[in-house]
């Protein structure tokens with residue numbers, strides 16, 4: 001019986017009960033009477049659920065993972081080949097459970113990839129949007145833009161100032177995709193893009209946003225700074241950035257939005273920073289809600305981790321980075337910028353809307369962080385080893401995590417760092433919450449996993465114990481809350497305006513010192529206090545996962561990796577962790593794990609690249 005066979009998956013930690021019920025429901029609906037065919041079909045549905053939970057958009061039949069199920073269960077399937085899988089899916093077509101997308105069905109099978117219908121629709125809509133990169137029609141724009149570009153870039157850098165090219169790209173396409181590592185001038189460039197748009201259209205409604213509250217408040221801050229530095233304040237550019245959830249008017253159920261195709265957003269230009277964190281579903285909702293005449297500018301770092309949820313739209317778009325443009329586009333950009341912009345072979349029209357910024361203005365050639373980040377990004381493990389052993393690079397430090405003492409050293413280092421923050425609580429007046437929050441943001445312990453002594457829970461517990469021992473915090477065993485407790489929100493609360501990843505600190509309430517309040521910096525730069533008991537799901541945040549640190553930066557970062565292999569460890573994870581640091585970074589890991597992480601590169605399965613190619 002199929003149900004009995006499926007029940008055996010209950011113990012599988014990658015499969016939920018809901019996945020099993022869905023597989024059973026769809027298999028019954030497909031009326032696959034033959035036992036082996038039914039098992040094979042339900043295995044495909046289970047695999048699809050598992051893949052989506054791991055961040056993939058679809059199940060790629062050419063990359064079928066059999067490792068996640070027991071060998072006995074796999075043997076029950078009698079090892080079908082790709083043609084056999086295809087035949088099963090074709091059989092299910094007659095009962096409208098599967099289609100190639102031309103008919104309504106819960107599963108879509110196309111190009112050897114199996115999708116849930118909703119994700120397939122999102123992918124097709126996103127591809128259609130990015131394939132539709134029509135020219136922005138401005139009167140005489142070539143002449144006007146050239147003048148504006150020359151005003152914004154008075155010191156022409158040689159051989160090519162890619163920031164200038166990026167501004168030209170964004171001004172002449174409805175869509176612009178700008179990728180660059182830390183400090184390559186993404187914010188500076190976007191400030192110039194907005195300034196140029198303001199000059200061509202003084203009434204343009206400009207909106208800047210980011211996927212998380214933290215990233216939005218960082219964008220507000222860095223954009224205001226860039227506009228001030230570039231003396232563009234007279235152009236009246238609103239720098240207050242908002243989260244994508246707020247932009248779309250997320251409703252209390254967290255799934256539906258006020259703004260959509262039927263009720264589009266009221267804007268002319270939308271900038272999304274940290275675009276690598278935007279999942280397929282969110283990108284599709286944003287595109288749905290964009291008025292057809294508006295422009296979209298995506299900023300991000302293609303080498304960072306992808307979104308937590310399924311899809312890697314920004315990464316897929318950046319697969320078309322070639323460092324060059326089609327012949328006609330290169331001519332247009334050369335005319336505008338005065339640089340001889342390279343021509344490259346074109347595989348997709350989206351290439352003409354992309355620009356890669358490579359020169360870091362934050363880390364010079366001798367900066368350990370910059371060199372280390374680049375070596376990790378390029379998978380050069382021997383260079384990483386050399387850099388970490390080079391004692392003359394004062395901004396990077398490596399500790400072999402070989403013993404309990406080295407583990408304790410990481411904890412003590414963190415306690416020493418957090419001492420400054422906890423002391424600040426005692427020294428500052430109650431009105432100085434901003435200064436205390438700033439102190440807390442100076443240092444962070446980052447880890448790769450959630451559980452165990454190398455995970456968030458274990459590390460936070462150990463740090464709290466040491467802080468109690470050193471009398472830096474006063475924690476009663478019966479209570480979780482104490483002055484100084486930093487926390488991270490784990491679930492969005494639209495009604496409170498708090499979002500997954502937001503960080504707050506616990507202080508005495510400003511108007512009633514007998515009570516505790518958790519203070520959060522909000523995206524608009526203000527600070528708001530909440531009663532600890534009203535907060536959505538949260539956890540202590542001395543240590544946080546690298547995934548959650550995306551979109552944040554700290555002066556000093558300490559990275560600890562587990563001593564056993566974890567599938568979570570990979571190159572983008574390590575690169576993301578290192579690039580969170582502005583001044584110093586320390587890594588504690590075994591050499592073997594570090595090398596494994598650098599060598600491991602994950603690819604998310606989707607059909608977006610093919611859809612952009614076949615445009």
Ligand SMILES: Nc1ncnc2c1ncn2[C@@H]1O[C@H](COP(=O)(O)OP(=O)(O)OP(=O)(O)O)[C@@H](O)[C@H]1O
Nearest residue numbers: 163180181182183184185186187188189222361362
């Ligand atoms: N063309 C340039 N010439 C000189 N300095 C620059 C240039 N572009 C950017 N900078 C400086 O480099 C620093 C980083 O720039 P910016 O914040 O724009 O980079 P970013 O890519 O947005 O950084 P982040 O990684 O924080 O997102 C800023 O201090 C900025 O003033």
